[in-house]
Amino acid sequence: VHDAGQGKVVVLGAGFAGLNAVRKLGAAGVDTLWVDARNYHCFLPLLYQVATAGLEPQEIAYPARSILRRVRAVEFRLARVVSGDPAARVLRTADGDAIHYEQLIVATGGAAEDFGIPGARELTFRLYDLEDARALRNHVLRVLEHAVVATDPVERAALVTFVIVGGGATGVEMAGALAEFRNHVVPRDYRALDASAMRIVVIEAGPELLPPFPPELRARARRDLEEFGVEVRTGTRVERVTATEALLAGGARISTATIIWAAGIRASAVAANLGLPTGRSGRLLVEPTLRVPGHPHVFVAGDVALVEGSERLPQVAQVAIQQGELAADNVLRARRGTPLVPFVYRDKGSMATIGRSRAVAVIGRVKLDGVLAWWAWLVVHLVMLVGFRNRLVVLVNWAWNYLTFDRGLRAIVGAEPDRLPADAAGDVCSAAEPVSLNLGPHR
Amino acid sequence: VHDAGQGKVVVLGAGFAGLNAVRKLGAAGVDTLWVDARNYHCFLPLLYQVATAGLEPQEIAYPARSILRRVRAVEFRLARVVSGDPAARVLRTADGDAIHYEQLIVATGGAAEDFGIPGARELTFRLYDLEDARALRNHVLRVLEHAVVATDPVERAALVTFVIVGGGATGVEMAGALAEFRNHVVPRDYRALDASAMRIVVIEAGPELLPPFPPELRARARRDLEEFGVEVRTGTRVERVTATEALLAGGARISTATIIWAAGIRASAVAANLGLPTGRSGRLLVEPTLRVPGHPHVFVAGDVALVEGSERLPQVAQVAIQQGELAADNVLRARRGTPLVPFVYRDKGSMATIGRSRAVAVIGRVKLDGVLAWWAWLVVHLVMLVGFRNRLVVLVNWAWNYLTFDRGLRAIVGAEPDRLPADAAGDVCSAAEPVSLNLGPHR
Numbered sequence: 001v002h003d004a005g006q007g008k009v010v011v012l013g014a015g016f017a018g019l020n021a022v023r024k025l026g027a028a029g030v031d032t033l034w035v036d037a038r039n040y041h042c043f044l045p046l047l048y049q050v051a052t053a054g055l056e057p058q059e060i061a062y063p064a065r066s067i068l069r070r071v072r073a074v075e076f077r078l079a080r081v082v083s084g085d086p087a088a089r090v091l092r093t094a095d096g097d098a099i100h101y102e103q104l105i106v107a108t109g110g111a112a113e114d115f116g117i118p119g120a121r122e123l124t125f126r127l128y129d130l131e132d133a134r135a136l137r138n139h140v141l142r143v144l145e146h147a148v149v150a151t152d153p154v155e156r157a158a159l160v161t162f163v164i165v166g167g168g169a170t171g172v173e174m175a176g177a178l179a180e181f182r183n184h185v186v187p188r189d190y191r192a193l194d195a196s197a198m199r200i201v202v203i204e205a206g207p208e209l210l211p212p213f214p215p216e217l218r219a220r221a222r223r224d225l226e227e228f229g230v231e232v233r234t235g236t237r238v239e240r241v242t243a244t245e246a247l248l249a250g251g252a253r254i255s256t257a258t259i260i261w262a263a264g265i266r267a268s269a270v271a272a273n274l275g276l277p278t279g280r281s282g283r284l285l286v287e288p289t290l291r292v293p294g295h296p297h298v299f300v301a302g303d304v305a306l307v308e309g310s311e312r313l314p315q316v317a318q319v320a321i322q323q324g325e326l327a328a329d330n331v332l333r334a335r336r337g338t339p340l341v342p343f344v345y346r347d348k349g350s351m352a353t354i355g356r357s358r359a360v361a362v363i364g365r366v367k368l369d370g371v372l373a374w375w376a377w378l379v380v381h382l383v384m385l386v387g388f389r390n391r392l393v394v395l396v397n398w399a400w401n402y403l404t405f406d407r408g409l410r411a412i413v414g415a416e417p418d419r420l421p422a423d424a425a426g427d428v429c430s431a432a433e434p435v436s437l438n439l440g441p442h443r
Numbered sequence: 444v445h446d447a448g449q450g451k452v453v454v455l456g457a458g459f460a461g462l463n464a465v466r467k468l469g470a471a472g473v474d475t476l477w478v479d480a481r482n483y484h485c486f487l488p489l490l491y492q493v494a495t496a497g498l499e500p501q502e503i504a505y506p507a508r509s510i511l512r513r514v515r516a517v518e519f520r521l522a523r524v525v526s527g528d529p530a531a532r533v534l535r536t537a538d539g540d541a542i543h544y545e546q547l548i549v550a551t552g553g554a555a556e557d558f559g560i561p562g563a564r565e566l567t568f569r570l571y572d573l574e575d576a577r578a579l580r581n582h583v584l585r586v587l588e589h590a591v592v593a594t595d596p597v598e599r600a601a602l603v604t605f606v607i608v609g610g611g612a613t614g615v616e617m618a619g620a621l622a623e624f625r626n627h628v629v630p631r632d633y634r635a636l637d638a639s640a641m642r643i644v645v646i647e648a649g650p651e652l653l654p655p656f657p658p659e660l661r662a663r664a665r666r667d668l669e670e671f672g673v674e675v676r677t678g679t680r681v682e683r684v685t686a687t688e689a690l691l692a693g694g695a696r697i698s699t700a701t702i703i704w705a706a707g708i709r710a711s712a713v714a715a716n717l718g719l720p721t722g723r724s725g726r727l728l729v730e731p732t733l734r735v736p737g738h739p740h741v742f743v744a745g746d747v748a749l750v751e752g753s754e755r756l757p758q759v760a761q762v763a764i765q766q767g768e769l770a771a772d773n774v775l776r777a778r779r780g781t782p783l784v785p786f787v788y789r790d791k792g793s794m795a796t797i798g799r800s801r802a803v804a805v806i807g808r809v810k811l812d813g814v815l816a817w818w819a820w821l822v823v824h825l826v827m828l829v830g831f832r833n834r835l836v837v838l839v840n841w842a843w844n845y846l847t848f849d850r851g852l853r854a855i856v857g858a859e860p861d862r863l864p865a866d867a868a869g870d871v872c873s874a875a876e877p878v879s880l881n882l883g884p885h886r
Binding site: 039063065068075077079141192 | 584585632
């Protein structure tokens with residue numbers, strides 16, 4: 001059992017909030033330990049492109065240690081934190097190690113919210129981390145391979161039906177990217193399949209897609225999606241998910257091998273075990289200064305935070321970035337003994353891309369759609385990507401996709417199991433070969 | 444149960460031999476089914492770069508279906524063939540499907556040969572496919588993370604000791620790439636580690652590294668490796684591998700968490716189940732025309748072939764490429780009823796890269812070393828890579844690595860288990876979430 005971080009600030013989580021907190025603390029020269037169960041920061045807004053073979057997983061992931069090269073005050077630690085005791089100022093890792101801190105910033109992010117709908121947690125795909133995106137990509141590619149050899153038309157129809165639950169930005173972008181894949185890649189690469197038989201269905205419980213956008217852009221997004229051949233069903237609830245179907249309110253059923261759950265965000269699971277007060281969707285309740293009431297040395301930022309007085313903040317990168325920065329600033333203020341500053345969200349706008357030359361964007365009072373919005377989306381996302389090489393490679397891939405209508409990156413790589421019945425479940429563990437190079441007496 | 448490929452030529456395997464056979468058959472317009480358990484062709488000579496975070500897995504993998512876009516006569520089928528009956532002209536897949544053929548080309552490639560050394564099969568890493576390379580990369584990155592927090596100096600020393608068994612091209616290239624990683628990446632990203640304590644040991648049973656090269660180049664390669672800080676032990680046998688040690692003949696032991704097995708090649712496992720005669724290392728015995736004696740409709744090409752009269756062919760890409768082409772040509776000749784042609788290897792030369800500006804190469808009578816050999820190696824490998832985009836992205840990455848001494852792609856991505864004791868073995872299956880979207884009655 002190792003002890004680390006005594007007297008330090010610990011930042012838990014390498015998402016947008018954690019990354020920006022660490023940068024602030026590092027710039028101030030504060031002794032900081034940055035902890036995450038992954039060794040990279042992932043640019044989550046582009047997960048749907050990884051899922052549809054437009055980008056590689058590593059192109060939107062940036063190693064934490066590289067980020068810290070010029071940030072000498074911050075150390076990184078790869079560890080899965082499983083619980084915490086704020087009174088004792090300690091976190092516990094899955095390995096049984098203790099991580100002590102003077103002050104803590106919790107930025108453990110979100111996870112999919114399934115609203116208790118039966119089957120949703122176990123039987124759907126999510127887009128909440130890089131492994132999700134990779135697993136979904138491999139699944140989509142495998143489903144098409146199975147469809148090629150399926151002889152039963154009912155089975156084949158289910159294999160080429162993709163249901164997306166949730167009409168927010170994630171659902172809309174995923175649907176658009178799948179439609180582009182169907183329209184441009186399937187006819188060339190899966191000649192035995194009838195691309196027009198491939199169904200992409202977006203199901204949204206609310207009355208409209210993209211609720212945070214102004215009405216004319218919502219309508220435009222819907223029209224764009226429908227022109228791309230996506231079925232949009234608003235005002236429709238999913239009541240249950242089975243291994244072969246999505247069951248809708250009113251009794252309708254859709255046979256499918258792929259349900260993508262993009263219906264809402266809750267706090268990541270670990271938040272419940274940190275000994276801190278929780279609120280709606282398992283999030284951690286904080287004062288407007290992002291400080292936890294009763295635990296003045298603990299701050300919370302990003303999707304895991306439920307800020308008193310601004311409970312309805314959108315769960316987007318900009319909020320996480322700004323909260324991460326404020327949490328770090330308030331840690332610095334607390335150390336200096338100066339008054340803390342409350343969180344005020346500066347809305348820089350919203351964007352969602354539907355596909356090739358189609359997007360919607362609100363930037364201040366400017367509303368954009370079509371090609372202009374798409375270019376704005378492209379530039380903003382390139383600028384936000386961490387790391388010059390990533391930007392360069394993403395640019396090469398996007399240019400290639402745009403010019404050729406192609407998605408080149410379709411190799412099924414990764415040891416996760418096929419979620420189709422054809423492959424024996426036993427395969428999962430044998431493929432992974434869990435050989436333990438146990439260091440025995442040394443450990 | 445599906446039936447496919449009746450009357451067709453079936454090519455089994457998407458390596459160099461299979462790829463080149465398929466191209467020939469496709470160009471001749473012959474109805475062909477190309478079958479592999481992976482949906483891509485992988486450029487195996489660069490696996491060691493994936494394993495050391497110089498390249499992305501997808502940059503050296505090219506989707507089979509993209510390769511076939513302009514090859515209308517050839518269909519691809521993703522299937523794991525588990526057995527075959529050459530008399531009935533049928534292959535069986537893991538799903539229980541039958542694949543019938545008129546003529547068959549077996550090009551299932553090789554696997555690591557462990558010579559029955561205890562522990563080698565279960566406890567070492569290999570570099571024989573893309574999943575191997577990805578698993579090894581993730582392991583190396585995790586081992587370094589464990590070393591950062593290790594408090595026991597004996598444990599830490601084992602964690603930063605990398606043993607490579609085999610001094611052929613794979614072993615030498617892997618050792619060189621690991622040495623570059625240690626020399627240029629570790630000091631910048633793992634400041635808590637002493638890079639000079641990181642040991643890279645190459646163990647070769649024979650008297651010299653790179654046996655197929657001329658003596659002066661062998662000596663040069665050894666000198667280059669040693670200058671990079673690699674320990675080279677020739678004339679040394681590994682007798683046993685345990686979870687924590689490599690045991691050498693004579694009683695010496697090396698404590699290590701990472702043993703990379705690059706000591707030899709045998710036939711891939713499926714070769715034994717195809718009902719065909721086998722020889723040394725499980726390979727399939729063929730006549731000089733690559734035809735199986737007694738089964739005139741079956742041909743064998745690449746690492747899985749043991750050609751009568753040329754048993755000592757090197758197991759390299761060039762042999763596989765030339766045999767794949769000849770097997771296809773001989774299939775065409777057999778269909779036309781013209782005499783078959785025997786295999787004659789045209790040696791185009793050999794190369795091995797040791798690291799930054801260091802390589803050795805023999806091209807015809809020309810022997811190169813140092814910078815010149817390195818550039819030759821670079822150009823040849825870029826030209827051989829399938830797919831313009833892959834070449835472009837590889838070039839960008841290589842240029843970046845060269846100019847910055849960096850390896851940017853160090854995110855640990857993938858669901859395979861950590862092979863270290865710290866992480867619970869139970870994690871393996873939970874991480875993979877083997878959800879079966881069973882299509883029930885349809886299947």
